[in-house]
Amino acid sequence: MSQTGASDDIPPSLSQPHQELSSQSIAVATSDGARQRRKIAELEEKLQVLESGQAVKQRETNYYVSKGRAIRRIVTLFDGIEDLIVENDRRCEDEPDENVTPNQERLQSGYIALNHTLPWFHPRVTDLEYDDYLQMLKKIRQGADSARGDDISKLKSLVTDWVNHELKPNPTIDPDDKTCRGFINDACGRLLCPTKLDWGNPIVRAGIRDYAEGYVVTEMSWPAFMYENYTADSDNLEKGLFKSSLLVQAFKAIFTSPSSAKEVANEGDGADTIANNQHAKMQLFYGKKVKTHVAQIINMHKVTPRLIAYVSCQLHFALSSVTSWHTVDGDFDYIPFWNTIVDFFEWPPGHTARRKTEQLLAWWKRKVFGTSHRAELSAGAKAKMSVNALARQRVQEDDAISIQTNAFLMPVTLQCLLPLASTLT
Numbered sequence: 001m002s003q004t005g006a007s008d009d010i011p012p013s014l015s016q017p018h019q020e021l022s023s024q025s026i027a028v029a030t031s032d033g034a035r036q037r038r039k040i041a042e043l044e045e046k047l048q049v050l051e052s053g054q055a056v057k058q059r060e061t062n063y064y065v066s067k068g069r070a071i072r073r074i075v076t077l078f079d080g081i082e083d084l085i086v087e088n089d090r091r092c093e094d095e096p097d098e099n100v101t102p103n104q105e106r107l108q109s110g111y112i113a114l115n116h117t118l119p120w121f122h123p124r125v126t127d128l129e130y131d132d133y134l135q136m137l138k139k140i141r142q143g144a145d146s147a148r149g150d151d152i153s154k155l156k157s158l159v160t161d162w163v164n165h166e167l168k169p170n171p172t173i174d175p176d177d178k179t180c181r182g183f184i185n186d187a188c189g190r191l192l193c194p195t196k197l198d199w200g201n202p203i204v205r206a207g208i209r210d211y212a213e214g215y216v217v218t219e220m221s222w223p224a225f226m227y228e229n230y231t232a233d234s235d236n237l238e239k240g241l242f243k244s245s246l247l248v249q250a251f252k253a254i255f256t257s258p259s260s261a262k263e264v265a266n267e268g269d270g271a272d273t274i275a276n277n278q279h280a281k282m283q284l285f286y287g288k289k290v291k292t293h294v295a296q297i298i299n300m301h302k303v304t305p306r307l308i309a310y311v312s313c314q315l316h317f318a319l320s321s322v323t324s325w326h327t328v329d330g331d332f333d334y335i336p337f338w339n340t341i342v343d344f345f346e347w348p349p350g351h352t353a354r355r356k357t358e359q360l361l362a363w364w365k366r367k368v369f370g371t372s373h374r375a376e377l378s379a380g381a382k383a384k385m386s387v388n389a390l391a392r393q394r395v396q397e398d399d400a401i402s403i404q405t406n407a408f409l410m411p412v413t414l415q416c417l418l419p420l421a422s423t424l425t
Contacts, residue, residue, distance in 0.1 A: 061139050067118055068143025073254075073310050074117050074300070076110045077148075078327065078335050081137055084111040085125065102347070106339065109346055113306060151254050151314055152325060158253050158261070159318040162246060163187050182321030183208050183217075191246070192319050194221030195232035211331075219337035225315060242308060242360060248367050250315040251307070255295045256368060295369075303364035305345030305357075309338045 071081065087107035115122050125133060157175040164172045169187035174180055183189040183205075193199040193208065194217060207215030224230040226247065228240035253261040294300075300307075313334050322329050345361070348354040382388060 064136055064139035065143035065146070068140035069147035070117050071114070071140060071144035072148045073151075073294075074304065074306055075114045076306070077310050077313060077338050079107060079110060081114070081140060083107055084114055087111060102339075102343065105347070106342060109342075110306075113304070148325070152317065154253060154258070155250060155314055155318040158258055159246075159250070159315065162249055162261075163191070163319075166246070178323050179321050181319060184321065188319045188321075191225040191230060192217070192223050192316070195224050195227060195237075196221060196234070199224070216331050218331045219333050219340065223316060225319065226312065238356065242312075243363070247308075247311065247315060248364075250318070251303070251311045251364075252368060254311060254314070255300065255307075301369065303361055303368055305342050305361070308345070308364065309341035312341055313338055 076084065084107050087104055088111045090104075091108065124136070128136060156178065160173040160175040160181075163169070164187075167187045167190070169185070173185060173187060181188045183192060186199075186205075189205065189208070190199040193204070197204045197208070197215070199205060204215065206212075208217060222232065222237070222241065224232070225244055226241055228243035228245075230244060230246075231240070233239045249261040316332070316334070316337070317325065317329070320329050320332075327334050345357045348357050
């Protein structure tokens with residue numbers, strides 16, 4: 001074949017010099033539809049990646065918000081999470097300081113409570129970049145404030161039902177109108193009145209309502225609703241403090257369901273809570289969905305000082321005439337009120353006072369969670385119980401029989417093996 005014939009077989013687009021070729025000149029023709037389908041597939045893949053990332057971020061946000069709901073309740077009602085972190089960092093960086101202030105001690109105790117409540121918090125704070133760290137705190141704070149608001153709404157109507165039922169005021173307290181509460185209402189006024197004053201005295205009632213000298217109500221006086229039977233012993237002010245039925249009802253309404261709050265007057269000591277928990281476990285065992293209460297969600301098995309302080313502030317606010325949450329209600333400041341309650345439990349002045357607070361917290365645990373101590377049993381105590389003891393005895397008996405059997409068979413086996421060994425030798 002001649003060279004001319006060979007060149008005739010080469011497509012014109014490929015017969016040009018190499019340097020003159022373009023990407024378009026060597027393209028293999030493809031239909032418009034096929035190209036568009038591939039572009040659409042690529043865009044859909046990119047969109048899926050973006051949506052997946054957004055979904056991950058949304059799940060992370062929801063997680064932080066949900067976990068943050070425990071903060072105001074268990075850790076601190078007023079301090080910022082940043083303040084707790086700063087105090088812990090200060091203690092890590094500075095030499096031990098003997099002149100630590102009560103507020104610094106309270107902040108550090110709060111940081112410890114925070115890490116007990118959210119065990120993942122400290123490691124995550126250490127690993128996160130600063131911007132991610134700020135976003136995490138923002139979401140946790142959002143959840144914390146949201147939970148406080150939900151508890152305010154829950155107690156708004158429940159408290160009026162309890163007070164109307166127990167004190168039977170005439171007229172009854174309107175559950176929808178908060179402005180008619182506080183000291184202008186005789187029933188609420190009796191519960192908010194400092195125990196050193198006699199609300200039954202018309203002069204006292206008028207003095208409190210007029211903010212007269214000697215009748216100004218501040219957080220420096222214990223309100224009557226904090227005491228058992230709403231009465232204090234002036235010679236023993238600790239007697240009955242934090243034991244009012246209304247306070248227990250508010251606690252149970254927030255943490256173990258409003259229905260459980262009905263069972264406080266009798267000596268059931270949280271029997272309903274135990275029954276409800278057992279029922280919930282059975283439902284879960286059979287794969288059924290159950291509505292869990294706050295204490296179950298946050299894995300709470302005991303009552304702490306900060307929980308009592310939180311509920312005390314919530315109950316005081318529910319009895320007041322203030323319609324929106326503020327740290328100060330007239331002359332009553334909630335921040336030092338919360339601090340005073342926490343310090344009462346966490347910083348007792350001596351051994352006797354500490355023993356009394358421990359007994360009081362044990363009383364609270366019985367009232368809220370019942371008399372079951374199953375979760376507190378140590379491994380040693382469980383090992384001594386008859387079920388485990390029987391299991392050990394059965395193993396020991398089986399081992400003893402095995403030893404006896406081996407002891408009997410060993411000589412017989414040797415007698416059988418000796419003739420065989422002699423023949424081999």
